[in-house]
Amino acid sequence: MRAAAIPIAVVSLLIAGVVFAFTLRGLGPVDNPWAKVPPPISPTDHRHLIQGPFSDGPSVTRACLECHPDAASQLMKTSHWSWAGQKVKLPGREEVIAVGKKNLINNFCIATGPNIAACSACHAGYGWFNEDFDFTKEENVDCLICHEQSGVYEKGLGGQPAKGVDLLAVARSVGPTTRRNCGACHFKGGGGDAVKHGDLDGSMYHPSQRIDVHMGRADFRCSDCHQTREHRIPGCAMSVCIDRPSRVNCTDCHSETPHVDQRLNEHTATVACQTCHIPRMAIDAPTKMAWDWSTAGQDLPEDPHTYLKAKGSFTYAQDVRPEYDWYDGRAYRYLTGDKIDDPSQVVPINLPIGGPGDADAKIWPFKVHRGKQVYDKKYKHLLTPRTWGEGGFWNEFDWDKACRLGETPEAPYSGEYGFVETVMYWPLSHMVQPKEKALQCNECHGPQGVMDFKALGFDGDPMFRGDRRVTGLLRTQQGGEK
Incomplete structure (x- = not known):
């Protein structure tokens, strides 16, 4: 009797093992x-x-x-x-205002206001x-x-x-709508293909998965993520948005814990999905990394990637590693007429809000564009020159005239102009890579890691020192700042 019971017990254990295995599989992370x-x-x-x-x-x-x-x-x-977006209270300010392309300054073509006839082609x-x-x-x-x-x-x-x-x-x-419709404007911002964004360019009209896994492997349209209702398209670049409501998030489709390996899921409270899955930007087409308007107007040898008389000096780069910073979905924003405290220092056009003490903030990848543009030496604010059309700088190469024609009540022109360095942040959310090409552990953790953990507020590599919860860096529940 005991001998007969042994095979039965073995079979029972095998069945239980199979059932247990399938049960474990069912209890795994749900990401559909x-x-x-x-x-x-x-x-x-x-x-x-x-x-x-x-x-x-x-x-x-x-x-x-x-x-x-x-x-x-x-x-x-x-x-x-x-x-222009909805009226909101701007971070760090008391006023409530609607901001957008029509009333903001950037460090590419500078401002739409005095140049609206040309800019409105988009x-x-x-x-x-x-x-x-x-x-x-x-x-x-x-x-x-x-x-x-x-x-x-x-x-x-x-x-x-x-x-x-x-x-x-x-x-x-x-x-x-197709990618070509959206790309007709968004791939060509700043005056040409790939100029502005770093993660949006003409390679995405018909991309392979080497460029973007969603568009290349699954043939996504832009509207598959930017799901539109009554012509309202969610999503907004940090260049023109300073608040969270219109953001498109990876978690609109993916789980908060999408990985089989729980060690990776433990990163998602601190590290944006984009940080690992967009390890490089401008994969095929070079993007503009710096624009110096102060050299414009000179009769120098011209090359569209280094110098044009109408626009000044440029630096382009291809297949670039992003820069990393904290970001909670909000941004500080320079507004037309804001005073520059010290023109010898770099003026941030926008700046991501967040830090290691902010529970809403995560480490994000950014294209950081550095510029040098015209400002008023007396009033100490950025100017909005007319670049296009009659009297515009592109036609007459006269900064004084361009600034007079482009002045606004918010940013008057005194007659004295100079040039000041500026910086602008562009968070990355496109050119997403599959898991095989995402950042691997040793690309962040180790002596040659891409992260400057001390610049991000850590004492050192959190793999060895502990994350921000362990070390006490995480102080606030929301709204933390740099």
């Missing part, structure tokens, strides 16, 4: 991002629906509104239309040449810039369709 990805949209063939002819952009919009009566009014409530509207543009007129909305699929649509000054564009053919091509 596909459940959050919207299903593909089947395009409607508009060739038989749109008749034309069309004499201008607004006539196309009027035709669109016959079937999509709410589209224009929805878009007009967004920052893609107003170039506006989702028709006719923004000056302050008289009618933001309430629905037919001024440009539906084509986001929905045309002809591949031949171009915009010119004031956002008007370029000369020679066949508006009927373009209108009949419309469909769901």
Whole structure:
């Protein structure tokens, strides 16, 4: 009897082991991002629906509104239309203000205000040449810039369709947005491909997974992550946003603990997903890392990657390691007219908020762009020169005239100009790499690690010293600052 019981016991143990193994697998981390990805949209063939002819952009919009009566009014409530966000209290300030492309300064092309006729070639509207543009007129909305699929649509000054564009053919091509629609503006910010962002450029029109795992392996559209409701597109660059509400997060689709290895999951409270999964930026196309306007206007040998008379000196770099800093989703922001305390010091155009004591802050990867741009030596604030058009610097190479033409009530020009160094932070969220190409343990921890842990506020490598909870660095629950 005992002999017969032994095989039964063995079989029972084997079955229990199999059941236990499957139970453990089921208890593993749950990360099913596909459940959050919207299903593909089947395009409607508009060739038989749109008749034309069309004499201008607004006539196309009027035709669109016959079937999509709410589209224009929805878009007009967004920052893609107003170039300004919702009114918020700015970090470190008392005032409540709406900030955006139309009223902020950067250290690339500097300011849209006096140059709006040129800048609005990337506006989702028709006719923004000056302050008289009618933001309430629905037919001024440009539906084509986001929905045309002809591949031949171009915009010119004031956002008007370029000369020679066949508006009927373009209108009949419309469909769901693609990477090419978004990239027409966002890949070319700052005056050319790859100039501004470091993680957005023309290589992403048809990328391999070497460029971006979501777009290359899964053929994601931008809207798969920037999931749009009533034409409101979530997500906003730190260059024009200073608060959290419109952010797109990895955890919109992925679990907070997506790794099988629990040691990796222990990093997610301190290290942004992007830090490990975007180990390099500007993988194929060089991005602009520095722009010195002070050398512009000289008759020097020209090269689009080193010097142009109209724009000054540049530094470009390709396949670059990001810089790392704390970021809680908010940012300090230089506003037009802000006084510069010491022009001999670098002026931050924006600055990520956060530190090791802030529970909301994580270590993020950044492209850091360094500039040198014109400022008022008497009033000590950055200036907004006219660069484009009659009297603009690109035409006459006269800084004094450009500054006079571009002055605003917030940033008047005294007649005395100089140049000051500036810095601008661009957090990275694209060009995501699969786990095999993400940062490995020894790339951060060890004598040759990419992290400057002391600059980040640690006593040393937290693998040996302990993380910020263990060492007492984590002091606040939220809202910590540098």
